[in-house]
Amino acid sequence: MGIKTVAVVGASGNVGTPLVRALLNAGFAVTAITRPTSTATFPSEVELRRADPNSVEELTAALSGQDAVVSATATEVVAFTGQNALVDAAVAAGVKRFIPSEFGHNLERFERFADGKMLRQMLDGKARTAAYVEEKARENPGFTWTGVGTSGFFDWGLDTGVLDIHVKDRKATIYDSGNEIFSTCDLPYIGTAVAQVLKHEEETRNKFVEVVQYQTNQNAIVKALEEVLGKKFTLTHVKTADVExxxxxxxxxxxxxxxxxxxxxxxxxxxxAGHAVPEGETANALLGLPAPQTDVRPAVEEYIRSRGVKATD
Ligand SMILES: NC(=O)c1ccc[n+]([C@@H]2O[C@H](COP(=O)([O-])OP(=O)(O)OC[C@H]3O[C@@H](n4cnc5c(N)ncnc54)[C@H](OP(=O)(O)O)[C@@H]3O)[C@@H](O)[C@H]2O)c1
Structure with missing residues (x-):
């Protein structure tokens, strides 16, 4: 029998909120596991259970009856506290599939390149969780895992300034030529991808899968923003050697x-740098997702619409 019930941890966060919506839309019964102190609210179709994130006992009780657990817990938890208590609870509760809170770059790709060394070290918390999940899957054949790699987030990157393109201020910092292609996706796409992972239980068993929505570059994003908003951006140019x-x-x-x-x-x-995920290495086709798109304009239009940015702002 396939996966029907899915518990989401961190269901109220940047990744978690659209993830819950995507799982509901895909027909899964969703339970949010939230901290006892959390004030988060969820759609009415979501069952709410509370558990101390550090208590294996409480988490095990909260996970009873769940086929899968998706962790979308916060970066600080992933980096410092770790997710082992949740993994132990998932094993104890008889959960079949565990998806840890990763949702970023492929750590093995970081290891392969000199310029990925610092990032790999800084994301060691994610690697430690991945190793622990693999160990538990070896010990418990009924317990399986999937890691989901998404590269950097597009809409979140614009919201937070991490992409260094500042929509409201019509400003951007362009690194080197601005032509280097990188992989990205928006937050709702992650939910769609996770739902597809859970629907392809066998094909995604005990492996890390990478999904890519867009292959684009900074210049293409700025150009699309300028066209959609009808205004020029002020550009500052920096050299990545100085940034390093x-x-x-x-x-x-x-x-x-x-x-x-x-x-x-x-x-x-x-x-x-050449670090865009090669199309042949993505799981898009395996998961029934469209091939990565090179025209970023739909993402820009959706961003402008969803954030209510006006050409006159
Ligand atoms: N690739 C990228 O560009 C990128 C960007 C951002 C994040 N990420 C990754 O995506 C994953 C999710 O990140 P996010 O930004 O969605 O997380 P987030 O919004 O910061 O937090 C998600 C949820 O975690 C719970 N939480 C917050 N602080 C906590 C704490 N101290 N202890 C226990 N639980 C806590 C909260 O849920 P409750 O209140 O319901 O308990 C919160 O809603 C992480 O692995 C992160 O590294 C990747």
């Missing part, structure tokens, strides 16, 4: 967050 130096300086003075963003920029934007 700044990243190490930030790290030395304890600004790990700032350094992390600098190293992400280096990875994605450096001329000739």
């Amino acid at each position: 130096k700044e990243g190490h300086e930030k790290l030395a003075r304890g600004d790990g967050g700032g350094a992390f963003v600098d190293f992400l920029h280096l990875w994605a934007f450096t001329d000739g």
Whole structure:
């Protein structure tokens, strides 16, 4: 029997909110596992259960009857506390499929390239969870996992400034030529991809799958924004060699967050870096998702619509 019931941890977050919507739309029965102190609210179709994220006992009780667990818990949990309590609880509750909170770059790809070294170190929490999940799956054949790689988020990257394209201010910082192609997707796409993973239970058993919605570059995004909004952006140009130096300086003075963003920029934007996920390495076809698109304009139009940005803003 296929997966029918899905528990989502972190269901009220950036990834979790559209993920819950996508799972409901795909016909899954969704339970949100939220912290006892959380004030998060959920759609009426979602069953709400509360559990201390560090208590295996409470989490095990909250996961009873669930076929799958999707963790979309916060970065700080992933990086520092870890997700082992949730993994142990999923095993104890007889959950069949566990998807850890990853939703980013492929850590093995970071390991293969010198310019991925710093990012790989900084994301060690995700690697430790992945190793723990694999170990538990080896020990418990009924327990399986899928890792979902999404590269950097497009809409979240615009909201937070991580893409360094600032829509409301009509400003952007362009790294090197701005022509380097990178992989990206928007937040609702992640939910769709996870729903497809759960519907392709056998094909995605015990593996890391990467999905790509768009292959684009900074210049294409700015051009699409200028066309849609009918206004020119003010551009600042920087060299990634200087950004790398700044990243190490930030790290030395304890600004790990700032350094992390600098190293992400280096990875994605450096001329000739070549780190876009090759189409042949994506799981798009396996999951019945369209091939990665090279025209980013639909993403830009959706961003402008969903964020209520007006040409006159
Ligand atoms: N690739 C990218 O560009 C990118 C960008 C952002 C995030 N990510 C990744 O996506 C995943 C989800 O991130 P997100 O931004 O969606 O997370 P988020 O919105 O910051 O947090 C998700 C949920 O985690 C729970 N939470 C928050 N703080 C917590 C704490 N201290 N202890 C336990 N639970 C806590 C909350 O749920 P309740 O209140 O319901 O308990 C919250 O709604 C992470 O793995 C993150 O690294 C990737």
